[in-house]
Every structure is written in structure tokens, then in C-alpha cells.
Amino acid sequence: MWEAIAFYSLAFFLVFFAFKTITVPNPIHAALYLVLTMIGLGAAFFNLGAQFIAGVQMIVYAGAVMVLFVMVLMLFDLKAELRSFSKGLFSGGLKVMSAALLAGLAIGAANSSVAILDTQDAAKPTMDVTRQLGILLYTKYLYAFEALGILLLAVAVGVVAVSRIKGGTHAQH
Amino acid sequence: MGIDSFEFTVNLLKMIVIFMMMVQIVPLLVWVERRGSAFIQNRLGPNRVGPLGLMQLLADAVKFLTKQEFVPGRGYPALFYIAPVVAMIPAALAFGAIPLSMPVNVDAFDWLGQHWGPYVFKFQSYEIGIGIVFVLGVSSLAAFGVLLAGYGSNNKYALFGALRASAQTISYELAMGLAIVGVILLFGSFNFADIVNAQAAPLNFMLAGHKVELGFLPNWGIFFQPLGAVILFAAMFAETNRLPFDLPEAEGELVAGYHTEYAGFKFNMFFIGEYGHMLVASALMVTFYFGGYTLYPFLTPETAPKIMAPIAAMFGWSTTSTAVSLLGALLLHVVLLVKMVIFLWIFIHVRWTLPRFRYDQLMDLGWRKMLPWALFNTIATAVLILVMRHNWGA
Amino acid sequence: MSQLLPVIVLAIFVIIFGVTLLFLASLISEKAPDNEVQDESYECGLPSDTSGPTKIPIKFYLTAILFILFDIEIIFMYPWALTYNDFLNGGAGVYILASMGVFLAVFVFGLFWEIKSKALEWE
Secondary structure, eight states: OHHHHHHHHHHHHHHHHHHHHHHOSSHHHHHHHHHHHHHHHHHHHHHTTOHHHHHHIIIIIIIIIHHHHHHHHHHTTOOOOSOSSOOSHHHHHHHHHHHHHHHHHHHHHHHHOTTTTSOOSSOOOHHHHHHHHHHHHHHTTHHHHHHHHHHHHHHHHHHHHHTTOTTSTTOOO | OOSSHHHHHHHHHHHHHHHHHHHHHHHHHHHHHHHHHHHHTTSOOSOSSSGGGTTHHHHHHHHHHTSOBOOOTTSOHHHHHHHHHHHHHHHHHHHHTSOOSOOEEEOOEEETTEEEOOEEEOSSSOOOTTHHHHHHHHHHTHHHHHHHHHHHTTOHHHHHHHHHHHHHHHHHHHHHHHHHHHHHHHHOOSOHHHHHHHTSSEEEEEETTEEEEEEEEEOOGGGTOHHHHHHHHHHHHHHTTOTTSOGGGOTTTSTTGGGTTOOTHHHHHHHHHHHHHHHHHHHHHHHHHSOTTOBTTTBSTTHHHHHHHHHHHHHTOOOSHHHHHHHHHHHHHHHHHHHHHHHHHHHHHHHTTSOOOOHHHHHHIIIIIIHHHHHHHHHHHHHHHHHHHSOSOO | OTTHHHHHHHHHHHHHHHHHHHHHHHHHSOBOOOSHHHHSOOSTTSOOOOOSOOOOOTHHHHHHHHHHHHHHHHHHHHHHHHHHHHHHHTTOHHHHHHHHHHHHHHHHHHHHHHHHTTTTTTO
């Protein structure tokens, strides 16, 4: 029973923070609600038994990506949005489409989480999951792993190149 | 957190006590810092208020409580108030995951007419399977307290200080993460308890297929990872914004950096966060490299209860196995505290010995020197482990 | 979930502790006077000379992005370090070292290129 209460309150807070992210007018507050959403996502991963991924979510997403977001938002002196909701036909169409997408996702999620709160069978030691992840990653998905290294190198080079665009502040002479 | 109400209550109390331990260390550390720095600088330090100046911190606490309540005019009050609380959370959460002593075994007993089963209480707020990754994860959240403080103050010096502090913090997190990879390669586990238990044995390593054992030395990580220990310790200085990396709070340069506009207890809470991070850093150093709460030949989880049993009989305390287990755990906890105090003293001593780094020197050190050396440490550790633990005979 | 609950309880306790202390401090202390001088930001007593948005170097952004990239690479080394001994015992030690070696070669190349191209110069 306590598990159910904990799970539903986690789910409620996660949805609440995500909702506040998109509706609050001040951009820094929106970024901070997004941080809380990421932390909640980490808790949700932990709940599902993917403990290492929860840790990675906290380290990379909540600790690196969101720090970047918040730092960049603080670099620009943004005023709060004057109007939270934009008007017009195009944005109206977008709103209907995203509401439909959200409804579809919610129904799909509800259908596929039929027995999600049933107690797991005899608790496996959690190390097994992380070790299995490690072994799989370096045997079956080795190619994806190496390709990811190359991709990160491409991003690093791209970031430095973009920051040196001609006519920018960092352009090379 | 517990199957029945007794276990739940004990775990809850344990969590609160460990957190309050972190909070109460702050006045003690500040006193040690002020007296210690005074002796290093050949002056006296606070010695008027109370014996040896110990009441000075109580007076300071009262002063902080009664300072004027202040919000900068065009600041953002919500962020301004949240920032000190957010600064305390990562240190508290990280400190809870580190084992402070061996687990205590409580036998079954009858009380209030009910049969309470045998329990095992871990001597930490909670045990997380992925211990190290969890501590790293919540430590990365430390950058947010700083950013919120700088932004909420609406003061461009505070904002600059906050951006520089968070850039410094994230740069040194890389070297920290890599140094920890070395430790994981060595011990093969994320769990702190496994790492400490592996160090409660004589020094052993595989050499050309045979197991070499040096009985007089414990299996501490420092003997296997000296470079990694130095890198981790130096990176921890930068994470906690302590000198020589404390440009973000530099007096005389940025006024007081990101906590310029803070007064009273909110200012004190930033220091609870900073000293809490120092505690976590010392605890991590001791756990990874210096045996944690064990001291191999004399004080290990096996020998500690055996040592405490005759002492308990001598003093007339109860000698049930529960009491002996608890006393053994307390003895090992004292071992950990002594080791942590040594590292805390090193933190304080370094602060008053080294001059401060300039910001570009600081970032240069983090990206161009520490990160390559940490990479080298990881690669060398991996190659050495492969060479030494390979079964050459088979 | 049973492992996560104490973490959430501790986080809530820390928040309550902080908020209670702040509330106590606000009860005991005097309120700041609400005039214009009090509201100015502190600049060592000198009057503010610049107003409007502050210009901040873009190097902070570069540092943060490069930090994300290298952090992801370091995260990949954690399961590797965890299962390294398992691979060794299974006889695949050279394989696991070589596979991470390729990844590390790319990583080291990226790091040294970025150092050499002075992307983080002055910082």
C-alpha cells in the first residue's frame, strides 16, 4: 500500500512540475521546474529498478544539461513573457495536435502499465542489473558505443566551430 | 525504510541524527578554522568568549539569528530565499549514503508484549546500491544553489561570482569522476560497503599468477592509486570552493561572490552546505583510499566486537550480543571520525597556506592538467590490472 | 522504491529544517526599512555606474557544453570499470581493454584537439 502511495505521489509531482515548466511565464522559473522534473524522472527510473540509469540521469541531465540551461538563461537578461499563451490559427493548430499527441501517449501508457505496482519477485541484488548493463553494452552494443564516441567528438568540434562563426565575437582572424 | 514501526522509527531517528551531525560539525569546524588559522598566522584567534573561545560560535549563531531580514530590491525573492536551502540539500543527501561504521545486528527481543524480530541496522542514513554514482549525482546539484543565489540577488557581482563558481565546479567534476573510475576498476563495485570491506584485509595483489600478500599493511586504496587519490583530493577542493580555489567567494575581488547580498542565517546556511561538502569529501577520501572505518590488523568488523566484549564486561554494561555489536560499531565509527578529522584539518591547513589561484590558472589546471592526468591514471590502472590479474599460467 | 524512500524523506526533512530556521530568523530579526537606498545592489558603497543587461563572456557556455560531452564519456566508463574484472575472469580482458581503448582514443583526440585549438583559452 505504501508503495502505491509513493508511486502515485511521485507521478503526480512529476506531471505537476512538467506542467509548471510549460505554463510559468518567467523563463528561469521554467528552467528550475524542468530541473525538478529531471530529478523526478531520476526517481522514476530508480523505482523501475534501473538504478544506474537513475544515477546517470542525475549526473548528466540534472547536473550538466540543466546547469547549462540555467547558466545560459542567466546570461541573457530575458524579461518574463508578456503573454503566456500565444494566439492565432497556426498556434491553435499546434495546440490541438499536441493535445492529441499527449492523449495518445497517456492512453498508451495506461494500457501498457497494467501490473506495474505488483510486487517484484524475490529481490534480485541490484548490482546484477548494472553489471548486466555493463556486459551487454560492451558485447552486444559495442558498435553503438563506439559510434557514440565519434558522435561526441563531432559535437565537440561543431560547438567550437559554431562559436567561431565569421562576424561573431570569437571569429578567428 | 523498515518493515515494522520499530525499524522505521530507528531508521528515521538515525537519518535525523546523521544530518544534525553534519549541521553541528559546522560550528566546531569554524572554531577549529579560526583558532587553527590564528596559530598558523602567529596570532591568537578568538579566546575571550568561553573557555578557549568555544562559546564564540554560540554568540555568532545568536548574532546570525538576529540580523536584519533583507531582500534586495529588484531581486527575485522566491529564488533568493530558496537558494540557501538548496545549497544544503546536496551535501546532506551525499553524506547520508556513505557508511559511517559496520552494520549493527540487533537480536530478536520482546518488548511491550510484542515480538520484534532480529534486525540489521546499517550505520548510514540509507544504503543505495549504486553508492558512488548516487553521491556523484547529488554532488552535481551543488551548482544550482550557487546559480540561484547569484541570480536572485540581482547584483552583477553576485551573478558573475555565481557563473564563475558554477563553471569551476563543473570543470573539476570531470577530474573527480575520472579519479573515481580508478577506484571502481580496483574494487569492482559501486557499493561503499563492498569497498570498505575489501580494504579490511592484508595488502594483496596478483603478480604473474601468484597472489602476493603483505601481511603488515592493510589493503588500502592509497597503495594502489596514489595519483588518483591526489587528483580526487585536489578536485574536491575545487568542488567545495575552498582555497586555493575560492575565487568565487574571494574577498576583495568580487566582494563576497555569489553570497554578497546574504546576511544572517541564510549566509550561515551556505556555510553549512560548504562544510557539509568538505565532510563528504573527507569521508570519500577515507572510504576510497584509507580503509574507511576499518584498520586492518587491529580494528575490523570481525575484531571490533571481540575487543568491546571484555571492555563492556569490565564497565558493567550489558553484554548481550546486541550491545556488543553496537559498541563495536561505535568503536569503528571513532576510527572513521579520527581519519576524517585528519582530512578536515588538511583542508583547513591548506586554506591558510596556499595563495589563491587566478581564474584562468584555475580553469587551465582543471582542463589542461588534471583531466589528462586523470585519464592517464585510468588507462594505467586498467592496463596494470589486466597485466597483473591475467592468468598467465592457463 | 524502498531504497529511494529514505532519500526523499531526508530531502524533505532538510527543506523543513531550512525553512523553519529561516522562519525563526525572520520572527526574531527586525525588518529592513523599505526605502530606495536599501534596495540598491551592493557595490562596495559606490553608486551603480552601469545599468541594463550585463554583458557576460560566452566562454561559460562553451565550458558547459564541453563539460556535458566529457561527462557523458566518463559516464560510459562507469559500467566498463564495474564489469572490467568480470571480463578479465572470463578471459576477455584484452577485448574489453581494446574496446574502451578505441573509445578513449577518440576521447583523448577530442580533448587534445580542443586544448590545442584554444577553445578554452583564458578559462
